[in-house]
Amino acid sequence: MDLFEYQGKQYFAKFGIPVSAGGVAVTVDEAVKVADASQYPVVVKAQVQVGGRGKAGGIKLANNADEVRLHAGNILGMDIKGHVVKRIWVEHASDIDEEYYASFSLDRAAKMHLLMLSAQGGVEIEEVAEKDPDAIVKLYINPVDGLSEKVARQAAVDAKIPAKALEGVAKILVQLYDCFTAGDCDLAEINPLILKPTGEVHALDAKVSLDGNAEYRHPEWAEYSATEELDDREQLAREKGLQYIGLSGTVGIIANGAGLAMSTLDVVNQVGGTAANFLDIGGGANADQMAAALEVINFDKDVKSIFINIFGGITRGEEVAKGIVEAMKRVDLRAPIVIRLDGTNAEEGREILASAGIPESKLMSKPTMLEAARAAVALANGK
Amino acid sequence: MAIFVNENTKVIVQGLTGGQGKFHGLRNRAYGTNVVGGVTPGKGGQDVEGIPVFDSVADAVKATGADASFIAVPPKAAAAAILEAAKAGITFIVCITEGIPAQDEAKVFNTLLRDYPKVRLLGPNCPGIISPGKCNIGITAGEIAELPSAKGPNVGIVSRSGTLTYQALYELKQQGIGVSTCVGIGGDPVPGTSFVDCLAEFQKDPETHAIIMIGEIGGSAEEEAAEFIKANVTKPMSAYIAGVTAPAGKKMGHAGAIVSGGKGTAQGKMDALREAGVQIGLNPTEAGALMAEIVKGLK
DSSP: OBOOHHHHHHHHHHTTOOBOSEEEESSHHHHHHHHHHHOSSEEEEEOOSSSOTTTTTOEEEESSHHHHHHHHHHHTTOEETTEEOOOEEEEEOOOOSEEEEEEEEEETTTTEEEEEEESOOSSOHHHHHHHOGGGEEEEEEOTTTOOOHHHHHHHHHHTTOOHHHHHHHHHHHHHHHHHHHHTTEEEEEEEEEEEOTTSOEEEOOOEEEEOGGGGGGOGGGHHHHHHOOOOHHHHHHHHTTOEEEEOSSSEEEEESSHHHHHHHHHHHHHTTOOBSEEEEOTTTOOHHHHHHHHHHHHHOTTOOEEEEEEEESSSOHHHHHHHHHHHHHHSOOSSOEEEEEEETTHHHHHHHHHTTOOOTTTEEEOSSHHHHHHHHHHHHTTO | OOSSOOTTOEEEEETTTSHHHHHHHHHHHHHTOEEEEEEOTTOTTOEETTEEEESSHHHHHHHHOOOEEEEOOOHHHHHHHHHHHHHTTOOEEEEOOOOOOHHHHHHHHHHHHHHOTTOEEEOSSOOEEEETTTEEEESOOGGGSOOOOTTOOEEEEEESOHHHHHHHHHHHHHTTOEEEEEEEOOSSSSOSSOHHHHHHHHHHOTTOOEEEEEEESSSSHHHHHHHHHHHHOOSOEEEEEEOTTOOTTOOOSSTTOOOBTTBSOHHHHHHHHHHTTOEEOSSHHHHHHHHHHHHHHHO
16 A cells, blocks of 8 residues: 555554644645645645656645645645646755665565665656666665665665764664664655755655555554555455456456456457456355445446456356346446456356356357457457 | 475475465465475464474474465555564465555565575565476466476466466466466566566576566566567467557556556556567467467467
């Protein structure tokens, strides 16, 4: 789960990382209120999870309430690369002497934590990596050992952080590492990490991605999931507890297992179609789950055909088939289903489907993944 | 021969009295796996259909001489369960638990590496391992796995995805091709056992003559495998990578299946494997068909 900047900053603050005084606003009046409390000049920042906010006009400096009113009015509702701005963050504008970069992530190849630190911040780190790779210090941290302030300080020295900022940077690195580990982040990034003329080091931006698997031990994350930007289909799927990702195609997909679901998307694409979604119904695939999945797919107006791709392992084919027949009674589908049922007791399952009295215009069974994909795509393309 | 497990492997089930542990533990036993005990704290002295339950892994190992453990406990308890097994002297651990926080996984992986270097962890979030006819630990339906033939050729399977593993087993069964061992390494970001670990074992195993590998988007495990194959694997291989059409930045069901910052794409993985001499199928069936051709050539 990716956090908005303001949520990231609030999360940072819990671990003691210094951030600017500010607040979040959803209306112009609220923005003015926050600005008045934060001391002028202030920065008004669009809260969207996409890069390039500044260039798109989503970040503006305001010296007084009138300017806040003007900018907040323009930015709220603005469309930045397909993301509509619903919230803005208003904070006291910081004086900046220098800009650095710091992040912690999990390096999957090394199976260790990775600190990336650079004295060149404020620009995309990928850009720095390309132009001047030596400007980025990469430090692998064994999760068993953790990160000490001494090691953090050495990393800062290696990254050529100037002496006057060393203590501040080292301290924030330790705090950020704590946020990353105890806070269960996939990524905790500060860009830019700034040095103020007063000598303080401070997080001017926050990019935080949380590990969904750790949600059970973070009840405080509930407020973050509430603001997650889901489309209506994804919202419905979440309510029904389904693993669903909305896409923009016309073939609705239901498969059991994440790998098989991904594979189903690929095969649909290979035969000239486009998938409307990713949906992993899990191992069970009983009538309740199938009905819930069909409801979500049916809710998507772009869906022209539905491809159910089930491989029976421990779940037997006949149980899956019964589930589908039952689910079809409960949901009034707009689009026809093409099913590929394979694996344990697949033949018995296909017989149940064939003898259920459902016309072929509504439910068609195909023996292989490829044939089923072709049939589903043909239906979706109106052939 | 087979890799990692065989007919002599003695297995305990951590979480045998829970829903998943009981269901799959009993199925594994019915398949012929030597399931010698179960562990549930506070339920020592009971039994599950004749399988004795112990309070701790240490007790179970002492009483049964088990060398492998099948962990089917909830995510909250999984990290501690893995370390308990390692501490008690278990050398092969299969953890099917899905949903373990990545921070816990990274810590467990590095703790095993440092303190218990002889322990192999398979998973978490994996379907398990089956050496057909000998040993089945995990959630694979044993009946879809073709027995290896004495004179071969037999195929080894290694996969990051559960259902695609079954798919691969099934494709080979349809063709009557024997399987030496089928290993599901799991879809999490920090798997205990990697593609490279399995490929190294398959390369050594005299009963394995060819290898199918099933990968998916995210991370760089397939690219690392490609490097390893180039230098070390002489047995013919086919592979399939899922997620060609997956959108960037979205976790596709598995915690580890995500394309981020342009890295971990299916195309990149296929290119790397192809360059290492692996035949690439564009769907699981094609990978199976390619393997059937390879096997024909080996006969």
